[in-house]
Amino acid sequence: TTPTFAIVGRPNVGKSTLFNRLVGRKLALVDDRPGVTRDRREGDGRLGHLAFRIIDTAGLEEADEGSLLGRMRAQTEAAIQDADVVLFVIDARTGLLPADRPFAELVRRSGKPVILLANKAEGAAGLSGAYEAFGLGLGDPVAISAEHGEGLGELFAALSQFF
Ligand code: GDP
Ligand code: MG
Numbered sequence: 001t002t003p004t005f006a007i008v009g010r011p012n013v014g015k016s017t018l019f020n021r022l023v024g025r026k027l028a029l030v031d032d033r034p035g036v037t038r039d040r041r042e043g044d045g046r047l048g049h050l051a052f053r054i055i056d057t058a059g060l061e062e063a064d065e066g067s068l069l070g071r072m073r074a075q076t077e078a079a080i081q082d083a084d085v086v087l088f089v090i091d092a093r094t095g096l097l098p099a100d101r102p103f104a105e106l107v108r109r110s111g112k113p114v115i116l117l118a119n120k121a122e123g124a125a126g127l128s129g130a131y132e133a134f135g136l137g138l139g140d141p142v143a144i145s146a147e148h149g150e151g152l153g154e155l156f157a158a159l160s161q162f163f
Helices: 015-023 065-082 100-110 127-136 152-160
Strands: 004-008 041-047 050-056 085-091 114-119
Touching: 004 015, 004 065, 004 100, 015 041, 015 050, 015 085, 015 114, 041 152, 050 152, 065 100, 085 100, 085 127, 114 127, 114 152
Parallel strands: 004 050, 004 085, 085 114
Antiparallel strands: 041 050
8 A cells, every 4th residue: 555654844844845856746835934824735756666645744824823833733743643654854954953842752752653854965064963863863864955856865765664
């Protein structure tokens, strides 16, 4: 059967960019402005000969501050529930931020298998952030650049385990 992967992480780490790369279409809105309405998107992904379902989780919705975290959390939890495997994304350039923690905690508590992705790792600039990602205790990070299409061979190898 076709596995379902959910892309999870704090806003602005590049989840939608990765989603668009894997579905090969711009179904998800890539935007670095906070406050833009971004719905959950689901599509048919491909990488090499691997075919799968993939869920993008929105970063933010137009909402008052009080409900914002709750909505992000609920949407992330629902996506994790629906997924066989979680792709947990961090930004290798900024390294780990406090905002990554609650998302990592949801992933950890779900007990679902997780692939840790250190995105924005094009060139050498992302290396330190990728190493920092070890500290999450979610395994060995796979360094990728969703925007520039780097690290896709390693991503392919990581996804392959679930077919
Ligand atoms: P999301 O909020 O996690 O869905 O993040 P987006 O996909 O909307 O991307 C947030 C910002 O990061 C955008 O400006 C993207 O162009 C940028 N971005 C995404 N992937 C990469 C990458 O691999 N390298 C770099 N340098 N920037 C990226
Ligand atoms: Mg997004």
